[in-house]
Amino acid sequence: MKKLFASLLFLLLAVGAVLFSSFGQQKILLPLANFALELKVPQHRIVLTRLQPGFSSLHLEGTVDSGIRFTAQGPVHWWSRSYRIAYRIEGEKIVVEGRDLPVRMKIHGRIEGEEAKLKVTGRGEAFGAPLDYSFRFVHKEIEGLVLNVKGAKLAQILVLADLPAYADGRLDLRVDLPRLDPSSPSGQAIFSVAQGRLDRKLLARQGLTLPAKSSFTASGELKMEQGLLRGEGVVTTPFGRLDLTKLLSDGSLKIFKAQFRLSVSRLQDLEGVVGIPLQGEFATSGLVYYDRGKDLLQLRGSSASLGGKSSYLYDGKALTVTLERLSLPTILRILRQPAYLAAGHLDGRFVLNDPKALRGRYELKAGGSWNPKLPGVKILAAAPFRFESHGRMAHREIDGESEYRSALMTLRLEKSRYHLSTGSFESRYRLEVPELGKLSGGKFGGPFAMKGALAYQGEKQRIRIDGQSPSFGGKARLLYDGKLAELTLDKLDPDRLLARMGQPALFVKGSRLDAKAEIVDPAERRGSFDYRLKGELNRHLLRRLYGITLPKGFRISLAGKGALAGDRLASRSTLKTPIGTLALSKMLYRIDRGTLHSQYRLEIPDLAKLRPLTGRSLHGALAMAGLANYDGKSWHIEGRGLQWGGEYAWRLDDTLLRAKVQKADLRALLETLEAPALLQGRVAAKLRYDLAKRAGDFEALARGMQLTKSPLSQAAKLLLKFDLDREVFDKATLKAKIVGDAVRFDFDARSPQLILTIHQGRFDLRRQRVDAVLVVRHAGKLYKLKIQGPISRPRVLPLMTQDLQKKIEHEIKKHHLDKKIPKELGPVENLIKHLF
Numbered sequence: 001m002k003k004l005f006a007s008l009l010f011l012l013l014a015v016g017a018v019l020f021s022s023f024g025q026q027k028i029l030l031p032l033a034n035f036a037l038e039l040k041v042p043q044h045r046i047v048l049t050r051l052q053p054g055f056s057s058l059h060l061e062g063t064v065d066s067g068i069r070f071t072a073q074g075p076v077h078w079w080s081r082s083y084r085i086a087y088r089i090e091g092e093k094i095v096v097e098g099r100d101l102p103v104r105m106k107i108h109g110r111i112e113g114e115e116a117k118l119k120v121t122g123r124g125e126a127f128g129a130p131l132d133y134s135f136r137f138v139h140k141e142i143e144g145l146v147l148n149v150k151g152a153k154l155a156q157i158l159v160l161a162d163l164p165a166y167a168d169g170r171l172d173l174r175v176d177l178p179r180l181d182p183s184s185p186s187g188q189a190i191f192s193v194a195q196g197r198l199d200r201k202l203l204a205r206q207g208l209t210l211p212a213k214s215s216f217t218a219s220g221e222l223k224m225e226q227g228l229l230r231g232e233g234v235v236t237t238p239f240g241r242l243d244l245t246k247l248l249s250d251g252s253l254k255i256f257k258a259q260f261r262l263s264v265s266r267l268q269d270l271e272g273v274v275g276i277p278l279q280g281e282f283a284t285s286g287l288v289y290y291d292r293g294k295d296l297l298q299l300r301g302s303s304a305s306l307g308g309k310s311s312y313l314y315d316g317k318a319l320t321v322t323l324e325r326l327s328l329p330t331i332l333r334i335l336r337q338p339a340y341l342a343a344g345h346l347d348g349r350f351v352l353n354d355p356k357a358l359r360g361r362y363e364l365k366a367g368g369s370w371n372p373k374l375p376g377v378k379i380l381a382a383a384p385f386r387f388e389s390h391g392r393m394a395h396r397e398i399d400g401e402s403e404y405r406s407a408l409m410t411l412r413l414e415k416s417r418y419h420l421s422t423g424s425f426e427s428r429y430r431l432e433v434p435e436l437g438k439l440s441g442g443k444f445g446g447p448f449a450m451k452g453a454l455a456y457q458g459e460k461q462r463i464r465i466d467g468q469s470p471s472f473g474g475k476a477r478l479l480y481d482g483k484l485a486e487l488t489l490d491k492l493d494p495d496r497l498l499a500r501m502g503q504p505a506l507f508v509k510g511s512r513l514d515a516k517a518e519i520v521d522p523a524e525r526r527g528s529f530d531y532r533l534k535g536e537l538n539r540h541l542l543r544r545l546y547g548i549t550l551p552k553g554f555r556i557s558l559a560g561k562g563a564l565a566g567d568r569l570a571s572r573s574t575l576k577t578p579i580g581t582l583a584l585s586k587m588l589y590r591i592d593r594g595t596l597h598s599q600y601r602l603e604i605p606d607l608a609k610l611r612p613l614t615g616r617s618l619h620g621a622l623a624m625a626g627l628a629n630y631d632g633k634s635w636h637i638e639g640r641g642l643q644w645g646g647e648y649a650w651r652l653d654d655t656l657l658r659a660k661v662q663k664a665d666l667r668a669l670l671e672t673l674e675a676p677a678l679l680q681g682r683v684a685a686k687l688r689y690d691l692a693k694r695a696g697d698f699e700a701l702a703r704g705m706q707l708t709k710s711p712l713s714q715a716a717k718l719l720l721k722f723d724l725d726r727e728v729f730d731k732a733t734l735k736a737k738i739v740g741d742a743v744r745f746d747f748d749a750r751s752p753q754l755i756l757t758i759h760q761g762r763f764d765l766r767r768q769r770v771d772a773v774l775v776v777r778h779a780g781k782l783y784k785l786k787i788q789g790p791i792s793r794p795r796v797l798p799l800m801t802q803d804l805q806k807k808i809e810h811e812i813k814k815h816h817l818d819k820k821i822p823k824e825l826g827p828v829e830n831l832i833k834h835l836f
Helices: 002-020 022-040 154-160 200-204 267-274 328-334 375-382 494-500 539-546 607-614 666-672 711-720 802-814 826-835
Strands: 046-053 057-064 068-077 082-096 099-114 117-126 129-138 141-153 167-179 186-198 215-225 228-237 240-250 255-264 282-291 296-303 309-314 319-327 341-354 359-370 385-394 397-406 410-419 424-433 448-457 462-469 475-480 485-492 512-521 526-536 555-565 568-576 581-590 595-604 622-630 635-643 646-653 656-665 679-690 695-707 731-739 742-750 754-764 769-778 781-790 795-799
Touching (some): 141 154, 359 375, 595 607
Antiparallel strands (some): 117 129, 141 167, 309 319, 319 341, 448 462, 462 475, 646 656, 695 731, 742 754
């Protein structure tokens, strides 16, 4: 027995000598320890490079994942298993899931106590911030953990926690966990983040675009009790605030759910994110659920910021958005658009079966009324509208159909496609207007229809519209490519265009209008245009409506061209007819003021062709030039020219016509008017006539006037035995008042031997008939002649006066007619014929 105990003791001494020797530590203990660590902690590569136990001490050195170095040494009481070990940890990187993360750390501390109840303390620097901690290791479980971190780098903490580093900043953290029992941990953590900023590039890879100002601050508190994590927190950014309340998670921190409220105080700060103008505020609240183990995110929420209610539900697979009675005026205000609508609502539903691929369907319904106070849409305010749209979404494209309907018009968009990746859009459209008069303020009438295609290139921000309309006969085509707008009219029926303007059809079948307009800068309204109208006037309709008789086959040609610059429309045009030519030049129309200014020139080779228009025969040629102005309320037209051997000038102001003639040949003027050429000489005249009232005054003054040979001069010669047509009148005046078709006039002509007067003579303009008494004074004697009948060939009859009676008696006695009259009447007849 003694030999057995002695042998065992010797063996123990020999084993102890070997283990505590340098050879035993390097060849036996160190490999065995590394093998055990590899089995215990397979996720990290922990390598002991030095293991030196002594009878009353321990010295360890090693690395973790080749990036962290540690040392530990101090006295050890092996029999009681108590320790007083000082340790130090240093490193420049750590390895997480095979990735090297640069984390500089330098920590030192102590491990004291018996193996069943160890106390661990430490302090130093890690994650770019100072830290200190302490905890107890009781029966292989951690208790009483207290951790303080001041200004740690948030991104490194997130990566260490196996979370994406979507954010960075300085984290202050205090953790107090009395129990870390996996079955029932307890404690709390208080944190705050300063100088926070979101990683825009990293989030962009997840399809989330952030504004340039992506800074934030955060704070919150977490409590662990009964195996559940509860808490709340707030994140504040320059453009909004996110509040999380009633946060709840399981002890494994794999499942989270919380109530949230997102408030955006300045939507304009998000314009760069969504790519559209925004303003105002927006808020939404709801519930979020996240299961890390299943990578499942669920979200439910709603908002009243758009009026009505908008709600959304994401169940981890599909996203459903429901819109109920949203306010269209509110949406326009948030989108920084003018107040186009006085009232309106929007209902709709979006269902995305695959939100990441934006695959799903949608439907929208809206109704409302336009704002009558806004000039751009005032004309639309007369009728409420309805709008509907539906379609499908797939591969970041939206295909759908839409319809806008009101009493004024119907607009349909068919085969529409919107590309979310580029912001581009293309569609076929059809526009139907039952009555143009309601849209044009009465300028045009009748139905109108147009169809074509429209497209928008998001990358180039260019729109293209192509449309055709048969509503005016022929072809009307509109083409707009974002820079150039082109309107082409090909073989349009001018009568259909006149009908749209509420005017009668003036042309016969076969007449045509061709035109082309190009607007090179629609924003500045700059462009050019030209047009050509050829056709035959409907003479039967013109005679019925206006009493104008035109010859058969009366064809006209109107051609013009011009340019548009802002509110200025400059043009020139020429109208050619069988009667004459009217040329308008340097014409300027101010669109903003509704004013017009133009020069004109009128040439009529043969005035006789004007008879169907004037109702009277005229002769000769006429050439006239002048100015025409419209001030937005009335016309002001003036003209002048050389005619009848003299000159004339006239001016029309609204309905008031004023005209002057200077040094005109009186005989040529009368011949032009196809009046009896009874007079000749030089004349000056002026007219003032109101076209609306058909009333005015006329005055004429002639110098060196003579009577031409006519029945009037022959009758006067018989009475006076004097050649009246040889008499030169120094001065002759005519004054007339015009009321309707009736003209009252006074005439006075004087020479050294003769005076001719007419007082209150009458002339009928419509019937062209004269009724007047001419008084002749010669050599102290007075005679009267009755002038009556058509102005072209009036009857001239003498009226009995005292001097005429004496003359008759003198002739009777001279020819002894007093003895012959009872017997025969022939000489009396001859006498009367000779006298008259």
